[in-house]
Amino acid sequence: MESCKIISSSPIPKLRHPEFPTTTKHKSLKLNRKNYNIRRHRIITRASCSSGSDENGFSPSPSRVFREEEAIGAEYGEGFETFRPDGPLKVDVDFLNDRMQEGFLQRIRYAMKPDEAFGLIFSWDNVVADTRTLKLNAWDQLASEEGKNIPGGGTVEKSLLYASADHVLRKVLSWESEDNEVERLKSRLSELYFENLLKLKAPIEGVKEWLDAVSTARVPCAIVSSLDRRTLVEALKHLGLTKYFQAIVTEEDGMDSVAHRFLSAAVKLDRKPSKCVVFEDDPRGIVAAHNCTMMAVALIGVHPAYELVQADLAVGSFNELSVINLRRLFAHKGSTFMELQKQGTEKTPTKRKLTIDTIF
Numbered sequence: 001m002e003s004c005k006i007i008s009s010s011p012i013p014k015l016r017h018p019e020f021p022t023t024t025k026h027k028s029l030k031l032n033r034k035n036y037n038i039r040r041h042r043i044i045t046r047a048s049c050s051s052g053s054d055e056n057g058f059s060p061s062p063s064r065v066f067r068e069e070e071a072i073g074a075e076y077g078e079g080f081e082t083f084r085p086d087g088p089l090k091v092d093v094d095f096l097n098d099r100m101q102e103g104f105l106q107r108i109r110y111a112m113k114p115d116e117a118f119g120l121i122f123s124w125d126n127v128v129a130d131t132r133t134l135k136l137n138a139w140d141q142l143a144s145e146e147g148k149n150i151p152g153g154g155t156v157e158k159s160l161l162y163a164s165a166d167h168v169l170r171k172v173l174s175w176e177s178e179d180n181e182v183e184r185l186k187s188r189l190s191e192l193y194f195e196n197l198l199k200l201k202a203p204i205e206g207v208k209e210w211l212d213a214v215s216t217a218r219v220p221c222a223i224v225s226s227l228d229r230r231t232l233v234e235a236l237k238h239l240g241l242t243k244y245f246q247a248i249v250t251e252e253d254g255m256d257s258v259a260h261r262f263l264s265a266a267v268k269l270d271r272k273p274s275k276c277v278v279f280e281d282d283p284r285g286i287v288a289a290h291n292c293t294m295m296a297v298a299l300i301g302v303h304p305a306y307e308l309v310q311a312d313l314a315v316g317s318f319n320e321l322s323v324i325n326l327r328r329l330f331a332h333k334g335s336t337f338m339e340l341q342k343q344g345t346e347k348t349p350t351k352r353k354l355t356i357d358t359i360f
Contacts, residue, residue, distance in 0.1 A: 065135070065190060065193055065226075065227070069162050069284065070226070070256075070257055070258050071256065071257040071258070072257060072258055072259060072284050072287050072288045072291065073256065073257025073258055073259030073260050073288055073291065074092075074093060074257070074259035074260070074263070074288065074291035074292050075291060077092050077093040077094055077291070078090075078092050078093075079091045079092035079093055079095065079096065079259075079260065079263050080255060080256070080260045080263065080264070091263070091267075093263065093273055093291070093292050093293055096263060096266065096267065096272055096273050097272045097273055097274050097293060100266075100267075100270070100271070100272035101272070102117070113218070114327060115214075115217040115218065115219050115323055115326060115327070116217070116218050116219060116220075117271075117275055118219055118271070118275055118276070118277060118326050118330075119219070119220050119221075119222065119265075119266060119269040119270075119271030119275060119276040119277070120214060120219055120220070120221045120222070120276070120277050120279065120326075121221075121222050121223075121224060121262055121265045121266070121269075121276055121277070121278045121279065121289075121294070122207075122221065122222070122223045122224070122245075122279045123223075123224055123225075123278070123279060123280050123281070123282070123285055124223055124224065124225035124227065124232065125225070125281070125282075126204070126281040126282075126299070126301065126302050127204060127207070127279050127280060127281055127299055128203050128204060128207055128223060128239075128241065129197075129200060129203055129204065129235065129239070130200075130204060132161060132302055134193055134196045134197060134200070135160065135161055135193065136157070136160060136161070137192075137196055138189055138192040138193040138196060139160050139189070141192045142185065142188060142189050142192060145188070146175070146185070148173070148175055150173065156172060156173075159172045160172075165185075165186045165189055166182060166186065169182050169185055169186070170182065194231070197231075197235055198234075198235075198238060200235070200238065200239065202239065203239045203241060204299075204318070205317060205318070205319070206317045206318030206319040207241075207318050208240070208241065209318065209319065210318040210319075210321055211241065211244040212244075213321075213322070213323055214323060214326075215243075215244055217323045219323070219326070220246045220247070220269045220270075220271065221244055221245050221246060221247075221269075222245060222246065222247035222248065222249065222265035222266075222268060222269050223236070223245045223247075223248055223249070223265075224248075224249040224250075224261040224262065224264075224265050225248075225249070225250055225251075226250075226251055227250055227251060228250055228251045228252065229248065229250040229251070229252050232248065232250050233248070246268075246269060247265055247268035247269050248268075249261050249264045249265045249268065257288070258284060258285055258288040259288040259289075259291050259292050262276070262278055262288060262289060262292050262294060263292055266292070266294075273292045273293050273294050274293045274294070275330075276292075276294045276295070277294065277295045277296070277297060277326060277329060278294050278295065278296050278297070279297050279299065280296060280297070280298060280299070280311075281298065281299045281300075281301055281302050281303060282302070282303065283303060283307050283308060283310065286298055286308065286310050286311050287310065290310070295312045295313075295329045295330070296310070296311045296312050296313075297311060297312065297313045297314075297315065297321075297325075297329075298311035298313070298314040298315070299314075299315060299316075299317075299318070300314055300315065300316045301316075312329055313325065313329065
């Protein structure tokens with residue numbers, strides 16, 4: 001009989017990667033690490049014969065990948081809560097746009113190199129990596145192992161992609177109802193997804209060339225994901241994209257919604273939200289970006305173009321983009337430094353023409 005053992009892990013050391021700073025220049029805007037500190041002392045359960053985990057026994061939790069869609073967030077400009085010695089501080093969109101103003105020297109630099117004033121935020125799912133295919137393949141492999149069939153149809157496929165694994169197994173596919181069996185299938189599904197993730201050969205077409213272009217222009221980039229930090233960093237290294245991202249937002253940051261992840265990325269990039277551009281493929285992500293006063297560039301693919309009409313720019317591939325597109329997104333906003341101003345002129349009353357009637 002296969003035996004399982006429970007080991008208590010020591011506190012997970014904080015990952016200090018030079019390209020992923022965990023702190024920001026704004027000391028008053030430190031992110032909430034409460035959830036992360038709790039997870040550092042968690043008990044890790046590992047099967048001694050498990051083949052889906054890595055050499056250290058870590059594998060992504062099914063709740064991180066196959067779960068219900070996250071809330072959009074920031075519908076009324078609300079943000080997340082951070083803590084200071086004098087009490088909690090609510091950080092919302094207006095607060096960040098007001099406090100994260102550029103200094104005088106920064107404004108001079110951005111006037112000469114306007115591209116550096118922007119911040120780019122990339123969603124991991126279906127923007128950097130084709131996670132849609134990874135999820136569907138994991139479900140197909142699980143069905144093959146269990147001798148089950150997955151019915152066709154758009155409704156079922158949508159559930160496989162966006163519903164929680166628990167809901168799919170119990171309600172959509174009706175494979176199992178016992179809690180123990182459902183948990184076993186969820187764990188195996190997560191292992192299959194993680195194995196496929198490590199086998200991923202290349203990122204989304206054109207994304208590496210686009211990151212090269214913005215890196216040359218010295219535009220800082222961040223990536224956001226619901227995965228844990230370790231898994232995402234390993235995936236980025238495997239795809240050769242680590243050097244392009246100066247900030248990373250993962251599960252450990254404790255953000256409750258899509259919008260909160262974007263705001264956290266803006267803080268880590270040291271850019272106010274109104275100067276950030278979000279690259280998304282999901283209409284919900286586009287709404288979240290606009291709720292944060294950010295621009296949104298939609299990648300047509302998983303969702304058709306007519307579902308992405310709210311985006312400021314929609315493209316079929318990253319190959320269609322150029323750095324000048326970033327400036328055009330903000331063209332209507334102008335600049336607060338050295339902006340041409342119209343000189344006001346005082347209106348003088350019109351001169352009265354003299355006629356014969358006025359003389360006599």
